[in-house]
Amino acid sequence: MASEESELLRLLHHPATVVAPQLLGAVVQHSTPEGTVAVRLTEVEAYQGPADSHTPDPGSHSYRGQTARNAVMFGPPGHFYVYFTYGMHYCANIVCAPAGTSSGVLLRAGEVIDGLELARHRRPVSRNDHDLAQGPARLASALGMGREHNGAALHGGNFKVTLGRPLPAAAVLNGPRVGVSGAGGSATYPWRFWIAGDPTVSRYKAAAARRPPQEPVRRRSTPA
């Protein structure tokens, strides 16, 4: 409904670090001629733009200013920022904070709650249903999202985004972001948020070190 829509838009005017945990439990629905798939978000990450806060975020695509790729992040909130990476994958963000700023929330994982058959068809390699959207590129794939959806509105067209019921504080955990490397950028801020105990939360290892260690690493080093 329109009121739900405006509630979402109101939320999306806040910085990514505020928006991200509130998007947990929200549902992203995408309809195509093939059918409809809906995903309930269980894991997200916040990326702040340079103008959004005094804390620099080298992990953000917008850290070095506007380029052709990240232009959508600098636009108004309420749109998808979809980028292509590693030569084969797409990842989807929800742009937040007012136009002129460049925050976004990366959709990292979710539970497919509608269109299971179509999602399985799009991701034949998944062996379990909780794998279907377990990871940002998997989630985009399950939803049938690609380059053509960069800049698409969250509402209207073939998309619909609905906030979930507020989660109890204890159900939301946070920690370092995944795959964010680079000097100063790696895991600097605990801006990854997920729903505690949910089986669809991604389990990938953190970013690999940029350079190999100077000496072989012992397999059985003592844990912390």
Place this chain on the structure above:
DNA sequence: GGCGGGATATTCT
């Protein structure tokens, strides 16, 4: 269930 390595193309330096 975890680790290592390769695939693959767009993007920015």
Place this chain on the structure above:
DNA sequence: GAATATCCCGCCC
């Protein structure tokens, strides 16, 4: 020319 907000496969515990 290097790096990348990743995923999948094969191999080993």
